[in-house]
Amino acid sequence: MSLKKNIHQLYLQILQDKIDVFQDMITSLAEDSLNDAKGSAGDKHETALSMMHLEQEKLSAKLRETLEYKTVLDQIDTSVIHTKVTLGSLVKTNHLTVYIAAALPKIDVEGQNVFGISAQSPLGISLLGKETGYSFQLNNVNYQILSVE
Structure with missing residues (x-):
């Protein structure tokens, strides 16, 4: 899986x-x-x-x-692999890994910390529609998208 x-x-x-x-x-x-x-x-x-x-x-x-x-x-189909960040995307950045779905607790899966975030959160808004390689700043932190799944 x-x-x-x-x-x-x-x-x-x-x-x-x-x-x-x-x-x-x-x-x-x-x-x-x-x-x-x-x-x-x-x-x-x-x-x-x-x-x-x-x-x-x-x-x-x-x-x-x-x-x-x-x-x-x-409503999320996990079999879909996204190239742009959308609802249901698993996004790895240089600082953290997030699952775009809803505001959910941090979990550890396969040795990785993952944060469930809402698409309406400040980070979610900054990520939506973006692709691997995109860089942005939020709350004085520089983020770069390393992968989108």
């Missing part, structure tokens, strides 16, 4: 794991609030329910964001 496919699969697995955790936490909070509602009354009860509801909203927002990232990855 190619490096790009390995990276893509690892990011899909990371996102699916996050989705599963968020869904479990939301379900657990919903069950806790139902159980709490059966046996409590008064101001403490209302405060506890409000706190659980706020936590549920935060988790739901994180779940939506993670699902959006997964949707972006699901």
Whole structure:
């Protein structure tokens, strides 16, 4: 399997794991609030329910964001080799290796640190449409594209 496919699969697995955790936490909070509602009354009860509801909203927002990232990855065909940087490109520069997809954590694949970045990030914008050999400066750092896959 190619490096790009390995990276893509690892990011899909990371996102699916996050989705599963968020869904479990939301379900657990919903069950806790139902159980709490059966046996409590008064101001403490209302405060506890409000706190659980706020936590549920935060988790739901994180779940939506993670699902959006997964949707972006699901649309990428890793068998396509790019000559110009676009969504789904694996780009090696003189400073770092990035996978243009979504804002994802740094991972180590086959001994290489890879950063998942969004095409809308400052670095992503600087890279889009460029080819191997292109040089640019971002935040006082000089970058050169060594390869695009």
